[in-house]
Amino acid sequence: MKRRTAEPYKIKSVETLSMLSFEERKESLERAGYNTFLINSEDVYIDLLTDSGTTAMSDAQWGALMTGDEAYAGSKSWKRLEHAVREVYGYKYVLPTHQGRGAENILSQLKIKEGDYVPGNMYFTTTRAHQEMNGATFVDIIIDEAHDPSIDLPFKGNVDLDKLRALIDEVGAEKIPYVCLAVTVNLAGGQPVSMQNMKEVYELCKSHHIDVMFDATRCVENAYFIKERENGYSDRSVADILKEMMSYSDGCTMSGKKDCLVNIGGFLAMNDEDLYIRSRELVVVYEGMPSYGGMAGRDMEAMAIGIREAVDDHYIEHRIGQVRYLGQQLLDAGIPIVQPIGGHAVFLDAKAFLPHLKQEEFPAQALAAALYLDSGVRSMERGIVSAGRDIKTGEHNRPNLELVRLTIPRRVYTNNHMDVVVDSILALYEKRDTICGLTMAYEPPTLRFFNARFAPLSDSGELISEENKKVNA
Structure with a gap:
C-alpha cells in the first residue's frame, strides 16, 4: 500500500474565507x-x-521583504534576483519586468515586424494579443492530440515538427522571428513538452536561424513531468532537468507570479547580447530602470528566494x-x-x-x-x-x-x-x-x-x- 503524505509545509497565518448564502x-x-x-x-x-500572483509566500520570502533595497538604480535586490535567474535557468542576460506580459510586450516589439508569423504550441491570450498587435499572425503547431481532451498522452504539449517544417517551407524562415514554445501549455490543460521535443525543435530552428523563445511561466512543473515520464530523467533532480530544458532555447519570458512563487513580477531573459541591449532600452520606456523593471526591491528579494524554493x-x-x-x-x-x-x-x-x-x-x-x-x-x-x-x-x-x-x-x-x-x-x-x-x-x-x-x-x-x-x- 502506498503511504500517504502531507503538505511539505505548516501553516503560520490564516485568512478567514467568505461563506455567502x-x-x-x-x-x-x-x-x-x-x-x-x-x-x-x-x-x-x-x-x-x-x-497567477495567488501564491502563499514562505517565511523566508516574507523575511526577505525587510531587506529589499529600494534604490532607484543599482539595487542590491536586483543583483540577487539576476544571480538567481542566471544560476537556476542558465541565461546570460536578464531584465526585470512588472509581470510576464511586460516581457511579452518588449519581445514582440523588438522581434516582430508586419507580416511575420509566430508559431507556437497553442495560443495564450495575452501572448497572442501582443504578437498580433505588432503585426504577426499566430500559427498553432501543437500536436493534433492536444485539441482532444479525452486523449491521454504523457507529453500532450509537444510541437508537431511536420507542422513547423511546413510553415517554414510555406512562408520562409525570414518571416518567422521566433518560435514561441510554452512549457507547460496552459490552454491545452497544463500539458508538458518532452525534453526530446524541445531539443528537436531547437535543432530544427537553429538550422534555419530561427530563435526559440520559451513562455517559461510554469517551467518547473514541466521539468517535474519530464522527471516522472521521460526515459533517463527519473534519477535527476528537477533543478538539473530545468537547466537542461532552458538550454534548448534562446531566451524566455517569465511571469514570476506562477513558478517563481511571488505575487508580482517577471523578467525577460536571453543569451543574445544585441537583443539584451535593445531590450534594456525598452525596459526604461515601459517598465522602469533596468535594475527594477516595475518591481520594488522587496519583490525582487522574494522572487530570488522563490526561484530556488520552486525547484525543491x-x-x-x-x-x-x-x-x-x-x-x-x-x-x-x-x-x-x-x-x-x-x-x-x-x-x-x-x-x-x-x-x-x-x-x-x-x-x-x-x-x-x-x-x-x-x-x-x-x-x-x-x-x-x-x-x-x-x-x-x-x-x-x-x-x-x-x-x-x-x-x-x-x-x-x-x-x-x-x-x-x-x-x-x-x-x-x-x-x-x-x-x-x-x-x-x-x-x-x-x-x-x-x-x-x-x-x-x-x-x-x-x-x-x-x-x-x-x-x-
Missing part, C-alpha cells in the same frame, strides 16, 4: 454580469480563478500531487476533464459536461458561473470567449477545447478545500441539463474574457432552473 452569491454573480473575473474576491469562498523536489511533488488529488476524484466520478491531469489546474470539458448547449451559447462561461452560484467556488472560462475574434473576419475564433479551468494556487489550500470543489461539481453534473447558456451583453474589443458581461438565455432569467430543461430541449 445562495441568494448572496446569486446577487454577486448578477452584479458581475455572470463573468467570474468581475466577482469581488470578498464574495468568493474558494478562489480557483488563477494561479518535495515542493513540486506536492504541488503536482494536489492538482491530481482534485482531478482524480473527478475522473473516478465520471466527470469529463482534460486528460492527462495537468500541472497547475484541472480543466472541465464543458462541451461534454453541457452537451445541450451550442458553443455560441458559451457553455464554459455558463459552467463557471454555475459553479460559483452553487458553492462560491470561482473558476475561469477557457473556450470561445477567451479565444476572441478573428482579427481579419471578425468572426468568433472557435477552439476545439471549451474548458473551465480550476486553477490551484500554490501553497494556499488544503485537500479539504479540493473535496468541497469536487462535491459542488458532482452536484452540478447531476442537474447539468438545468444549466442554460448565456448571451454576451457587453463585449470589449480586446481580451474580452476579462471584462465581458453576460445574461442567461432562459425565459425565466435564471442560470440554473427546472425551466431550462424546456428551453434547452
Whole structure:
C-alpha cells in the first residue's frame, strides 16, 4: 500500500474565507454580469480563478521583504534576483519586468515586424494579443492530440515538427522571428513538452536561424513531468532537468507570479547580447530602470528566494500531487476533464459536461458561473470567449477545447478545500441539463474574457432552473 503524505509545509497565518448564502452569491454573480473575473474576491469562498500572483509566500520570502533595497538604480535586490535567474535557468542576460506580459510586450516589439508569423504550441491570450498587435499572425503547431481532451498522452504539449517544417517551407524562415514554445501549455490543460521535443525543435530552428523563445511561466512543473515520464530523467533532480530544458532555447519570458512563487513580477531573459541591449532600452520606456523593471526591491528579494524554493523536489511533488488529488476524484466520478491531469489546474470539458448547449451559447462561461452560484467556488472560462475574434473576419475564433479551468494556487489550500470543489461539481453534473447558456451583453474589443458581461438565455432569467430543461430541449 502506498503511504500517504502531507503538505511539505505548516501553516503560520490564516485568512478567514467568505461563506455567502445562495441568494448572496446569486446577487454577486448578477452584479458581475455572470463573468467570474468581475466577482469581488470578498464574495468568493474558494478562489480557483488563477494561479497567477495567488501564491502563499514562505517565511523566508516574507523575511526577505525587510531587506529589499529600494534604490532607484543599482539595487542590491536586483543583483540577487539576476544571480538567481542566471544560476537556476542558465541565461546570460536578464531584465526585470512588472509581470510576464511586460516581457511579452518588449519581445514582440523588438522581434516582430508586419507580416511575420509566430508559431507556437497553442495560443495564450495575452501572448497572442501582443504578437498580433505588432503585426504577426499566430500559427498553432501543437500536436493534433492536444485539441482532444479525452486523449491521454504523457507529453500532450509537444510541437508537431511536420507542422513547423511546413510553415517554414510555406512562408520562409525570414518571416518567422521566433518560435514561441510554452512549457507547460496552459490552454491545452497544463500539458508538458518532452525534453526530446524541445531539443528537436531547437535543432530544427537553429538550422534555419530561427530563435526559440520559451513562455517559461510554469517551467518547473514541466521539468517535474519530464522527471516522472521521460526515459533517463527519473534519477535527476528537477533543478538539473530545468537547466537542461532552458538550454534548448534562446531566451524566455517569465511571469514570476506562477513558478517563481511571488505575487508580482517577471523578467525577460536571453543569451543574445544585441537583443539584451535593445531590450534594456525598452525596459526604461515601459517598465522602469533596468535594475527594477516595475518591481520594488522587496519583490525582487522574494522572487530570488522563490526561484530556488520552486525547484525543491518535495515542493513540486506536492504541488503536482494536489492538482491530481482534485482531478482524480473527478475522473473516478465520471466527470469529463482534460486528460492527462495537468500541472497547475484541472480543466472541465464543458462541451461534454453541457452537451445541450451550442458553443455560441458559451457553455464554459455558463459552467463557471454555475459553479460559483452553487458553492462560491470561482473558476475561469477557457473556450470561445477567451479565444476572441478573428482579427481579419471578425468572426468568433472557435477552439476545439471549451474548458473551465480550476486553477490551484500554490501553497494556499488544503485537500479539504479540493473535496468541497469536487462535491459542488458532482452536484452540478447531476442537474447539468438545468444549466442554460448565456448571451454576451457587453463585449470589449480586446481580451474580452476579462471584462465581458453576460445574461442567461432562459425565459425565466435564471442560470440554473427546472425551466431550462424546456428551453434547452
